Amino acid sequence: MAEPSTIPAVSFRGVERHFGAVKAVDGVNLDIAPGEFFAMLGPSGSGKTTCLRLIAGFEQPTAGHIEIFGEHVEGMPAYRRPVNTVFQDYALFPHLNILDNVCYGLMIRGIGRQERYRQGREALAMVKLAGKEDRKPGQLSGGQRQRVALARALVVRPKVLLLDEPLGALDLKLREEMQSELKSLQRSLGLSFVFVTHDQSEALSMADRVAVFNDGRIAQVGSPQEIYERPSNRFVADFVGSSxxxxxxxxxxxxxxxxxxxxxxxxxxxxxxxxxxxxxxxxxxxxxxxxxxxxxxxxxxxxxxxxxxxxxxxxxxxxxxxxxxxxxxxxxxxxxxxxxxxxx
CATH class of the missing domain: 2.40.50.100 (RNA polymerase II/Efflux pump adaptor protein, barrel-sandwich hybrid domain)
Structure with a gap:
């Protein structure tokens, strides 16, 4: 049996996802390492978001196999997978204060009030929102709401954090600040982050490795430097940066x-x-x-x-x-x- 350090955090083998006659994901093979910040980059309709949803359990593969830390997850419901997702719209409950938003997942898991509030406050402190526990989402800025969504996803201690274009709703300056904060947070936690984006600068500046998607397939996967300096084909050269x-x-x-x-x-x-x-x-x-x-x-x-x-x-x-x-x-x-x- 392989040593734990050699087991990929996420593994795709010949994965396909069909929607009628459309192959949204078409034979993807991919390994994401433990503790890696991995970006899935591509234009709309390229298959990157569908791959994220396949990891999360929101979609099931039509063909192929998916493993998370060595465990086959085809057919496994989303709530049983050791992953959590941060969405672009944050999906916060407007009627709950920030602390209760963060602790919601712990409450569903049956964690007692005192313990879940302790963990919730720790998570809010981790994303620099200590002291704002009683505020409602509508009283926060876009960047602060994004941090709340991060804290809510992290408080349940997933093995893999999935991020579906979480910075897309922020203005340029705030987006650049959050890129730096996300990368620092990922390094300190040592978690595998899988980040979906159509923004080349986000992928190149944040990721350890990047997979460039096109028409449901991976056009190239490599380090940001490899993708930028040595594109494997015309699509990657055209899409990543200006060439x-x-x-x-x-x-x-x-x-x-x-x-x-x-x-x-x-x-x-x-x-x-x-x-x-x-x-x-x-x-x-x-x-x-x-x-x-x-x-x-x-x-x-x-x-x-x-x-x-x-x-x-x-x-x-x-x-x-x-x-x-x-x-x-x-x-x-x-x-x-x-x-x-x-x-x-």
Whole structure:
């Protein structure tokens, strides 16, 4: 028998979920490690949320097997699984105060009032809401309600915490703050977090590993760095961040390899007049079609003389003397910045 540390927190083997003729999940194989912050990333309808619901027990697989810490869970009801879920809308009871909201799951489990309130206060302190036990959800900010939902999910001590786009309703600044807090909380607890999102920056900044979903399948799984720097196919390159997908004919002209390649905009530099390109670099000439200001960088779109379009992210400090829209310029990048992709 395998040692406990080698048993995945969650394991999918050939999992499918059909809704009539639609395959929402189509042959997914996946292992999530104990204590891992794992993100499921993809556009709407890609299958990521259905996979989360399959782990939670809200859906049952049409085919395949799911295990949670080595135990088969097909057919097991949601309340018997060692998991809990934080939803995007938080699903708090508006008529209950915060402490009773957090303790509701403990009450259902038959925990006595004194003990469940003790555990509830500990959970609220863990998410920095000590002293607010008597408030109602309507008296809290969006970020505070999100913390209450977290405390309610954690107080029953699940082995796996499932998060279904829990930051989607927050404004940008608060969302960024909660990303940091969620990651810190996950590290301190050592729990497996499975986080569903369509936001690439959330997945890349928070997760230990990311699975990119498309059409019910996993297009690629790996560390955020692997997903971003070495996309396996055109879909991942296009969906995760911003990328220039170089067609096989152009890659062959530059590298002698007849396959598509990914080139991230920040890998491209601007050659000012009179500057000679360095060795082992590629220089593109073309016409600026658009310049968009993004604070620290300018997004420069170029219609290349060789055909096609390139997007470069040029630091604002380097664009002071750059010609305006419609001008001819030279862009330059290292040949090593081209990542050749195996997939279509």
């Amino acid at each position: 220039n997908v170089i067609e096989p004919a152009q890659t062959k002209a530059w590298l002698g390899i007849d396959k598509p390649a990914s080139l991230r905009p920040e890998k491209i530099g601007l050659l000012v007049d009179g500057t000679s390109p360095a060795a082992d670099t590629v220089t593109i000439t073309g016409t600026i079609t658009q310049i968009l200001y993004h604070g620290a960088v300018n997004r420069v779109e170029l219609a290349a003389e060789t055909g096609g379009r390139l997007i470069a992210a040029i630091p604002a400090s380097a664009t002071a003397g750059m010609p305006a829209q419609g001008a001819a310029v030279r862009l330059n990048f290292s040949a090593q910045a081209l990542h050749v992709m195996e997939g279509a």
